[in-house]
Amino acid sequence: MHGAPPEIGMRLHDLLKAIRLIKQHRSAAQPAIPTGLLGLLTEIDRLPTGCRSRDLAEHAGLDPSTVSRGVATLVRQGMVAREADPHDGRATILVVTPAGRAALSDALRWHAELITSALDGWSADDIESLQRGIDRFVGDIHRALNIHETTEAAP
Known part of the structure; x- marks a missing residue:
């Protein structure tokens, strides 16, 4: 393939705008989880049997300081707790x-x-095609960036 057509970049820009709008509306409709922290809370929940902050940062693709601030907010809000690591008494x-689970x-x-x-009126094939396309795109972006997922999410 010769390179991505410029329209793909514009469609991605539109998608990111839609995601920002979703976040804004979700924050207004569901204020229990602080704005911008739903993804972090979801990642913590998806990792098996709790996780360390550094593992969370790596898995979420975020800077450790960003994760630290986000986790501190989630802890203050009562959404997340720090517990002693059963394998290392010095760690949490x-x-x-x-x-947090209810929110x-x-x-x-x-x-x-x-x-x-939003998908009302879409055929099952269209929805499946969208899902396959997103899965493939995300996987190929990881490949292009040479990112290897090392932490598996809990089933």
């Missing part, structure tokens, strides 16, 4: 609290309703 692991469930339900509404 991050775990989603029951309040996460509400936020994910809100997202599901929004996406269901």
Whole structure:
């Protein structure tokens, strides 16, 4: 392939704008999780049996200082707790609290309703094609950036 047509870049710009709009509306409709921290809370929940901040930063593709600030906010909000690491008494692991799990469930339900509404009128084939395309694109971006996922998410 010769290179991505410039339209792809514009479509990605449009997609990022749509994501920002979703975040703004979700924050207004579901304020329990602080703005910008739903993804971090989701990552903590997806990692098996809690995780360390540095593992979370690596898995989420974020700077450790960004993760540290986000985790501190989630801890203050009661969404995440730091617990002693059973394998290393000097370290702590991050775990989603029951309040965090309830807020996460509400936020994910809100997202599901929004996406269901947005895809109303799409055929099952169109939806499956979109999902396959996103999966392939994300995988190929990781490949192009030479990023290898080393931490598996819990099933």
